[in-house]
Amino acid sequence: MSDVLERRIPARPQIAVPATLEQALDPQWLAGALAQTAAGRGIAQVEQVELIRTVATKVRFAVTFADGERQGFCLKGLLDVDAMTARGGPTCVLESDFYNRIAPVIDLRVPACVATVIDREGQQAVTIMRDLIADGARFCSALDPFTADDALESLTQLARLHARSDLLEGADWIRPRAAELAKMSYVTPEALQDLLDGPRGDNLSPRVRSAANLAVAIKALAARDGARPQFLIHGDAHAGNIFRTAEGMGVIDWQLLQRGGWALDVAYHLNAVLPTDVAEAEERRLLGEYLAMMRGHGMTMPGEEDAWAQYREGVTYGYYLWAITRRVDPPVIVQFVDRLGKAVMRHDSFGLLA
Template identity: 30%
Template sequence: MTLIRGILNSDEALPVSPDQVTVEWCSKALGVVIKEFTTVETIHGTASKILIGLKICSSNGGTDEPRPDQICVKGGFDPSITAIYPGLNAIYKREAEFYYYIAPLVTMRLPKAWYCGTDTVSGQGIVIMDDLRSTGSTFGTALDPWPVARVRAGVEQLAALHAATWSKTAQDHPWLSSGSALPAVILALLEPEAWARRYAEGERPPVPDEMLDRERMRRAFQKLWSATDPRYNCLVHGDAHVGNTYITAAGEPGFIDWQGLAVGSAFDDVPYFIAGALTVRDRREHEVGLVEHYLDTLADLGGPRLRKEQVWDEYRRHTMHGFVWALTDPHMQPKDVIFAMVERYTAAMVDHGTLALLGC
């Protein structure tokens, strides 16, 4: 196990805005002397990413250890978003915990993390990792659905996480005892004011009429969370959509954005990834084969041997997760991305009779 540099639950406040991510702070976090420091770009979304080019003094530590020269500093650096949804700090913290505790233990394709920090002041969490663009990688986007072969490789990555952590509970990872922060975020997005903002004239995503009842959709999420089958519990990504992926220069997919990590059903991740990554037509044609490939890979990597017939209703129920895109605040993601994802996920919900299966 390779430990990652960092301090968790520090009493010292972490940066909460881009101007606080300074050369002095980065030097302290990385434990080096930085002689050149250039902020290349700041990208705000649900979380913020500050891309920085730097040069580190060659005399640092007197070792030949690799040093980053292009980094991504990720955390909660958009005060306008955290003011509306204070609970987001918990998901920034969770991502730092993933890279600190779990990333060194799993055989997954992940960006190199150099530092992880959390504080007890704001609840903020920050990760410093390689800027993947500097490695020739590209990022998945909802506007470019994946070919089936790449989705097949993607479910293999999820199977690697799930197999390595199958049957784990919060007792195995005490820092997970608070559970997933995403249900609280989803419930906040289902509040009348947030719903009105999302469904204002000209902003309504392409949601079928049967899904326009706010209270019905709230009940459906609550039924989903209460009906999850604990037999399928493991550590889950929690937000495994195609926009939270990257593709290496060799064309291999990996997952990023581990803010929703939690103990939960493996079948929270799998349908959410498959339905969001494919066109509706490709999903309908290849979905069963992809689920069967996931199950085979899960068993091959040390997880349980499961049959599609055993898990299919659990899979169908968790297709509900995709409706979170129909709640996403217009300030969090571009409108065209939201609309593309909503179309795919709601089609999957209709195809699988998800609301009826949840009794809503």
């Protein structure tokens, strides 16, 4: 492994995973977590810069070391959560493992991770990264739509990820997430119907707004997808998980990293980031561009019509993810469910999966 790649491997201090924000920003705990970065310097001050709470907490903070140098960081983990939310800890472990095992050996623009703290027995973890915003990056939003050219640039990043599917060999810790979703253990059919009956489903047809139909479709998709070649995919490639730098776009949030068909990522991504009219006009061209990128990376890909069919089916995955989402700002949920649900309608995804 080259020196460049070695420098990207995060430190893995053997210390306790913090359960609260207070613990995470405690100078004594941070002295252990950032020992490799500190290089023997003490921590003189810790300043909280921004706090974002969804399911996981993201806290941007600045550390002033004893010699006066100030550095910005972002810590992500389950902090100050109830017992039910804490059950999502394995996704935080998965994200930390991505930065430990995948990010150092892949040509992908991701945040520089300086340390991961993992409790494998308790299935909890926090990841500490450089503060991208302090370094000039800008995060995208569901309410900040992409152009077709933007989508082509972000597809370039996804193609680089998918092209390293050789990393799935022996990596049993990267699971087939679509198959797990199909078990409907995340939300009951009744609760899902209640969600779809709310504002998120207002512009969708009764067929697509039906929780029963969605349950059948996601199970059929999982079965078909599992029988196809498996790729290393992001699993949650919406606009809010894309950032922009002077060098280009990058990808964050690896809590749903998984093995699955390429179409799950591509169909979800394009129909989440693009306004519906732009997606309808541009998606087939963009799919062709993606397939060409993958072939350029040496990957064997399906022909145009087979790929188009997989894409049309794959939209169901993203639609299901956002249909069950609760702990995100309502306008964002409504926007994503509307875009992805209309894509399911446009492509007759449920009919293809019947």
